[in-house]
Amino acid sequence: MLNESVSPMKALEGIKILDFTHVQSGPTCTQILGWFGADVLKVERPGVGDATRKQLVDVPGADSLYFTMLNHNKRSIELNSKNEIGKEVLTRLIEECDVLVENFAPGALDRMGFSWERIQEINPRIIMASIKGFGPGKYQDCKVYENVARCAGGSASTTGLLDGPPLVTGAQIGDSGTGLHLCLGIVTALFQREKTGRGQKVTTAMQDAVLNLARVKMRDQQRLASGPLNEYSQFGEGIPFGEATPRAGNDSGGGQPGRILKCKGWEDDPNAYTYFICQAAIWDKVCDVIGEPEWKTKEGYTTPPERLGKLNEIFARIEQWTMTKTKFEVMDICNPFNIPVGPILSMKEIAEDESLYATGTMVRVNHPERGEYLSVGCPIKMSDSPVEVTRSPLLGEHTVEILSEVLGYSGEELDRVVGSGAVGEIKAEAAQ
Ligand code: CAO
Secondary structure (H helix, E strand, O other), rough: HHHHHOOOOOOOOOEEEEEEOOHHHHHHHHHHHHHHOOEEEEEEEOHHHHHHHHHOOOOOOOOOOHHOOOOOEEEEOOOOOOHHHHHHHHHHHHOOOOOEEEEEOOOOOHHHHOOOHHHHOOOOOOOEEEOOOOOOOOOOOOOOOOHHHHHHHHOOOHHOOOOOOOOOOHHHOOOOHHHHHHHHHHHHHHHHHHHHHHOEEEEEEHHHHHHHHHHHHHHHHHHOOOOOOOOOOHOOOOOOOOOOOOOOOOOOOOOOOOOOOOOOOOOOOOEEEEEEEEOOHHHHHHHHHOOOOOHHHOOOOHHHHHHHHHHHHHHHHHHHHHHOOOOOHHHHHHHHHOOOOEOOOOOOHOOOHHHHHHHOEEEEEEEOOOOEEEOOOOOOOEEEEEEEEOOOOOOOOOOOHEEEEEOOOHHHHHHHHHOOOOOOOHHHHOOO
């Protein structure tokens, strides 16, 4: 909720970001900084731009949703950072900006001639934030994509059914998850700079970010030394544990038995399911709701340890009940009793939920090439820093604007840079 008594200043107003990111991980980070009010200057290779502009194209000729949904609230400058004039402009950008964010392959920035040492020389106050696949060690030079990180960070080995192969998640924890971690590092470094006056290097490895998100699975790895993990379904089923944290299907990670259960319509609707958690505190309520009140006092059913070996039977009975209700009816009936349940929402249902547009979690955005499209807005709500989601920039849309307004090029100097080809082909109207 916005505090209306305060002027609509944004938290990071006045902070300039040299956004040297591409694909998903880095752009996720700089997009959030843009939502918080930073001026994000996205540097893109002339004529090419971020590869995602032309990946998974749905509207021929237009920037893809892959790009537009990850690059809101940014300005785009085309710049060849490998030629001499391009390097000159990049040096000016480093002088002017507070933060440089990049997620190139390991060593790419050094090969351009911009090592951390050189960047600090140019601007000792700058914060340089990098995403790489792995931290220092044997894999440090590898290029890494989302699924590689999910696998290397321990997520895939602990996701899926016990008798099936490892699974990657729908949530992009490798890319977007790492971008979020980096974003926190950047604002923390900005905060420290307020006191020290110095910039610093912030790095996040995708493997590390995924592992951090899979922290509870490392908890379970250590617990294995003390015996089987009795909250895992396989314990109740008498299946022995191996040496590593197993895949737990849809068991809940918090030690309370939980499963995904069918709801009314499951035969035709792949998302007619609910999550159902059987907390000890609400066991009596569950018994009443599903029509098994005698289970409240029945021998062998009254305590959580006693129920562990009967979870298949218990959840089968609960599912008999959930199958008579829609997933939303299950929610409506269980919530008043504090029985934790959650409908399995499809992306279609989420896209059609007007309450999410009311909070800005979902937004409708206009784009000159593709018209209106849906996007996910800022998931972090701040009472004194309003977020307005603006469309992603066209390739090089702000090249001249950034050269002149941000870097102060004008007259012959500007002509020299533009004429050199280092900043791509300037569209006539933009150059005027
Ligand atoms: N001007 C001139 N050259 C530019 C440029 C510009 N504006 N922008 C990029 N380049 C160059 C780079 O300098 C690099 O050149 P060299 O290979 O000669 O050093 C080249 O373009 C390719 O950059 P890259 O290696 O980063 O890109 P890629 O497509 O080959 O690899 C990726 C992509 C994502 C695997 C790699 O960047 C990477 O591992 N990044 C770190 C981890 C990461 O963020 N992964 C998430 C990706 S999304 O799943």
